[in-house]
Structure formats: C-alpha cells, structure tokens
Amino acid sequence: MRVCVTGGAGFIGSHLVDRLIALGHTVLVIDNLTTGVREFVNPKAAFIEMDVRDANIESIFADFKPQVVFHEAAQTMVPASMENPKMDCDVNLLGLVNILEASRKHKVEHFLMPSSAAVYGDLDTLPLTEDMIGKPTSFYGLTKLTGEGYLHIYEQAFGLKTVCFRYSNVYGPRQGDGGEGGVISIFTRLINEGQGLTIFGDGEQTRDFIYVDDVVEANIKAMNHPELTGVYNISTNTSTSVNKLVSYFKSISNKDLPVYYEAERTGDIRHSRLCNQKAKVDFDFLATVDLERGLRDTISYFKGK
Numbered sequence: 001m002r003v004c005v006t007g008g009a010g011f012i013g014s015h016l017v018d019r020l021i022a023l024g025h026t027v028l029v030i031d032n033l034t035t036g037v038r039e040f041v042n043p044k045a046a047f048i049e050m051d052v053r054d055a056n057i058e059s060i061f062a063d064f065k066p067q068v069v070f071h072e073a074a075q076t077m078v079p080a081s082m083e084n085p086k087m088d089c090d091v092n093l094l095g096l097v098n099i100l101e102a103s104r105k106h107k108v109e110h111f112l113m114p115s116s117a118a119v120y121g122d123l124d125t126l127p128l129t130e131d132m133i134g135k136p137t138s139f140y141g142l143t144k145l146t147g148e149g150y151l152h153i154y155e156q157a158f159g160l161k162t163v164c165f166r167y168s169n170v171y172g173p174r175q176g177d178g179g180e181g182g183v184i185s186i187f188t189r190l191i192n193e194g195q196g197l198t199i200f201g202d203g204e205q206t207r208d209f210i211y212v213d214d215v216v217e218a219n220i221k222a223m224n225h226p227e228l229t230g231v232y233n234i235s236t237n238t239s240t241s242v243n244k245l246v247s248y249f250k251s252i253s254n255k256d257l258p259v260y261y262e263a264e265r266t267g268d269i270r271h272s273r274l275c276n277q278k279a280k281v282d283f284d285f286l287a288t289v290d291l292e293r294g295l296r297d298t299i300s301y302f303k304g305k
C-alpha cells in the first residue's frame with residue numbers, strides 16, 4: 001500500500017513508519033521537524049520536510065497518491081495550547097483540514113488520526129467510554145475533539161473513511177519531553193542525570209499508560225480493516241498514580257531520588273482511564289505490554305542515549 005504518515009519524524013509516527021516499512025508498504029513522511037527528529041525517520045521511507053498547513057501538500061498528494069493517511073502531526077502540548085491557543089488551533093485544525101482536503105481530492109481510501117484522552121476533560125465516571133460527551137479542560141483537548149467532528153463530516157459528506165484514536169498516555173523510546181505522555185520520558189531523563197523528580201499536584205492523579213508498540217499495533221490492525229470508521233479508545237484500561245510511577249522508577253533504576261511537589265498545572269486532568277472494549281470487539285486490539293516491562297525498555301533506551 002502507499003501510505004502517507006504526517007508527523008512521521010515524531011515519537012509515535014516514527015515507530016509507526018518503522019512497522020509499515022517492515023510490513024513492505026511504500027511510505028511517505030511529511031514533517032516540519034518542530035519536535036520531530038530527522039534521524040528517527042526510517043531510511044527506507046521518503047521524507048519531505050513540510051508544514052501540514054502548506055498549500056503544496058496537495059501537489060505532494062497528487063504525485064504520491066496515498067491510499068492510506070495516518071495524520072500524526074500535531075501540536076501535542078497541553079500547556080502550550082493554554083499559552084498560545086491560536087497556534088494550537090492553527091496547527092491542529094487548519095493543518096488537519098489541509099490534509100483532509102488533499103485526501104478528499106486525491107481519493108484516499110482510509111484516513112486514520114490520533115485524537116486524545118484530553119477530549120473527555122475531567123469526567124468522573126471511569127472508565128471513559130467512546131459514547132460519553134467530553135468537556136475538554138484545555139484548548140488541546142478542544143482542538144482534538146473538534147478534529148474528530150471534522151473527520152465525521154468528511155466521512156458523511158464526502159465518503160472519506162475515517163478513524164479517530166483516542167490514545168491514552170503513550171510512552172516509550174524516542175518520546176520527547178513536551179508532549180502528553182511526557183511524564184515518563186521526563187522522569188527517565190532526570191533519573192539518568194541523577195536529578196530529583198518534580199510532581200505537579202499531590203501525585204495521586206492517575207493515568208492510563210500505554211506502550212508505543214501497542215499503539216502502533218492498534219494502527220496496523222485498524223488499517224487492515226478498511227471498512228473501519230469512527231472513534232476508538234486505544235488504552236490499557238488501567239490506572240497508575242504518578243506517585244506509583246515514581247515507586248516503579250525507584251525500584252527499576254535502584255535509585256532513591258528526592259521527589260518535589262509543585263502546584264497543579266492549568267488544564268491538567270485529575271483521573272483518566274479509558275475503556276478498551278470497543279477496539280477489542282471491532283478489530284481485535286488488546287494492549288499486551290505491561291507497565292513494568294515497558295518502563296524497563298524505555299529506561300534502557302534513554303540510558304543508551
């Protein structure tokens with residue numbers, strides 16, 4: 001298949017590209033390298049350094065003729081969305097519409113995009129299921145939720161088959177410090193540097209952490225179901241508090257580092273756990289990597305850096 005991955009130089013996108021190449025697909029990566037890293041792009045993939053908002057995207061699609069698009073490129077930081085809502089909206093909505101328009105005009109068969117647990121906001125009925133009406137507490141969550149609406153209308157109005165994945169907190173090798181699942185990559189770096197760990201809030205906030213290989217597997221499985229459309233949680237349906245995460249880090253690294261508590265950040269969610277049943281039933285996806293194994297692999301990757 002001819003597959004275009006926007007954001008393919010980033011954390012999740014680059015792992016997805018590796019897997020697509022290993023499966024024998026022809027892959028084009030479009031990324032402007034704001035947070036992505038050129039060296040992460042698989043050498044067997046074609047690479048174009050370009051912003052997803054660029055008007056030339058259409059001619060790139062005309063030449064490459066992608067059958068499948070994974071639109072991973074985004075502004076991914078909750079705090080940045082609160083500091084600069086205009087920029088967040090520009091990248092996450094105008095960038096998305098630019099890619100959707102090119103996909104519609106050039107007859108893409110399947111369009112798959114990450115949404116986020118941030119669309120749910122602070123709903124207190126857990127686990128969160130796809131049919132719940134979310135109330136985002138950040139502009140990032142709002143642009144992701146609005147993006148889902150764009151996909152829905154592109155499908156209804158133009159017949160473009162679309163899938164939205166509400167990823168929970170993804171972690172693993174190559175993750176940057178800034179994005180949503182960033183707490184694990186930040187703690188890993190601090191531990192490797194022998195520094196103390198800073199927690200925002202009391203540390204009892206919980207997250208549903210999922211390893212990047214599982215997320216890639218979900219994308220591949222969904223791509224192999226060309227009839228698939230709609231919104232899916234991609235998660236483990238487990239809760240881990242940040243304090244518990246710190247205890248895992250201490251035992252895996254064998255280091256007893258100091259922990260500092262600072263004020264909660266605006267827009268942060270208190271608890272998040274996503275039901276994983278819909279993806280299991282519709283395309284047989286279930287995450288398989290447990291947190292301890294995933295953390296060991298992540299810590300050893302960053303140690304080698």
Ligand SMILES: NC(=O)c1ccc[n+]([C@@H]2O[C@H](COP(=O)([O-])OP(=O)(O)OC[C@H]3O[C@@H](n4cnc5c(N)ncnc54)[C@H](O)[C@@H]3O)[C@@H](O)[C@H]2O)c1
Pocket residue numbers: 006007008009010011012013030031032033034035036037050051052053071072073074075076091095114115116117166167168169170171176179180181182
């Ligand atoms: N990491 C998580 O826990 C998580 C959770 C939920 C959803 N997501 C979503 O998954 C996707 C990938 O996130 P990630 O964690 O790999 O982040 P990342 O920052 O590593 O990857 C994003 C990529 O998009 C590129 N990019 C950003 N703006 C661009 C633009 N205007 N034009 C072209 N390229 C641009 C960056 O250079 C980077 O390579 C994003 O859509 C994000 O919102 C991530």
